[in-house]
Amino acid sequence: MSVKITNKEQVQSLLGQYDYFLFDCDGVLWLGDHLLPHVPETLNLLKEHRKTVIFVTNNSTKSRDDYLKKFQKLGISGITKDEVFGSSYASAVYIDKILKLPKEKKVWVLGEEGIEKELKELGYTTVGGSDPVLVQDGVAFDPEHPHLVELDEDVGAVLAGLTLNLNYLKLSITMQYLLKDNKSLPFIATNIDSTFPSKGKLLIGAGSIIETVAFASGRQPDAVCGKPNQSMMNSIKADNPGLRETPKRGLMIGDRLNTDMKFGRDGGLDTLLVLTGIETEENVLKQPKDVAPTYYASKLGDLYDFCN
Ligand SMILES: O=C(O)[C@H](O)[C@H](O)COP(=O)(O)O
Numbered sequence: 001m002s003v004k005i006t007n008k009e010q011v012q013s014l015l016g017q018y019d020y021f022l023f024d025c026d027g028v029l030w031l032g033d034h035l036l037p038h039v040p041e042t043l044n045l046l047k048e049h050r051k052t053v054i055f056v057t058n059n060s061t062k063s064r065d066d067y068l069k070k071f072q073k074l075g076i077s078g079i080t081k082d083e084v085f086g087s088s089y090a091s092a093v094y095i096d097k098i099l100k101l102p103k104e105k106k107v108w109v110l111g112e113e114g115i116e117k118e119l120k121e122l123g124y125t126t127v128g129g130s131d132p133v134l135v136q137d138g139v140a141f142d143p144e145h146p147h148l149v150e151l152d153e154d155v156g157a158v159l160a161g162l163t164l165n166l167n168y169l170k171l172s173i174t175m176q177y178l179l180k181d182n183k184s185l186p187f188i189a190t191n192i193d194s195t196f197p198s199k200g201k202l203l204i205g206a207g208s209i210i211e212t213v214a215f216a217s218g219r220q221p222d223a224v225c226g227k228p229n230q231s232m233m234n235s236i237k238a239d240n241p242g243l244r245e246t247p248k249r250g251l252m253i254g255d256r257l258n259t260d261m262k263f264g265r266d267g268g269l270d271t272l273l274v275l276t277g278i279e280t281e282e283n284v285l286k287q288p289k290d291v292a293p294t295y296y297a298s299k300l301g302d303l304y305d306f307c308n
């Protein structure tokens with residue numbers, strides 16, 4: 001049964017029990033560009049208690065460098081690139097280190113600049129993504145569009161993630177690459193989140209976009225690199241031996257049961273779910289014991305509020 005955090009004593013107990021605090025971003029720290037209450041104050045409280053703070057997001061629209069700029073813009077200081085893990089970075093590392101795609105091969109991207117930047121930082125050339133030639137604003141769909149009829153023979157993999165600039169042309173070209181050469185091109189997904197939390201409502205998530213081309217092409221992704229996949233957890237543990245040796249000194253804080261809470265649980269950490277994103281208190285309370293979060297709270301800022 002999950003324990004709701006409602007008082008100072010519980011927060012002080014958390015501060016004594018955990019050294020590593022892993023944070024999901026969308027729905028925990030912010031909703032879009034709207035910072036949630038007392039997030040900077042809570043992060044500062046943890047830093048004052050000499051806690052290790054790490055950010056792990058499935059939102060592939062931004063690169064790690066982009067997230068550093070977003071943290072600064074929202075008044076969250078002192079964050080370094082090696083404290084930020086995103087599904088765009090995890091996917092680029094997968095293509096480089098696990099798939100071992102040769103650098104002379106290109107990657108077709110259904111997604112935004114976060115994916116393109118992380119792939120380019122590893123030396124890959126991308127096609128698709130934010131290319132303005134794929135914008136359809138007010139232009140009728142052309143089944144003879146050059147990108148649709150002449151696929152780039154140098155493309156060696158497809159990487160799909162969240163894009164807020166989706167259109168029929170981008171979906172159709174992605175589908176051609178997924179069908180190409182008897183469906184042999186590797187199909188990589190950044191994450192499976194079905195919805196995207198926005199202020200007061202749920203929007204279409206990466207998982208639902210990816211499911212569109214999966215359903216149309218009759219293929220499922222060969223790999224999903226974001227949470228709950230443990231690749232980012234393994235990278236975090238490689239950088240933090242204390243967490244690797246004693247995962248129970250770690251607490252994963254997120255807003256989604258099937259990604260954040262599973263990611264933390266599968267990594268051996270305790271978990272805290274906040275109700276500012278995807279999940280409702282009713283849904284948390286009906287979770288079976290083996291998947292219920294260790295704790296839950298109305299919002300992350302409660303950790304600060306109850307201490308002051
Ligand atoms: O649709 C998506 O990709 C996700 O909803 C979203 O971006 C998740 O980001 P996170 O909560 O992992 O920071």
Ligand SMILES: [Mg+2]
Pocket residue numbers: 024025026027028254255256277
């Ligand atoms: Mg989230």
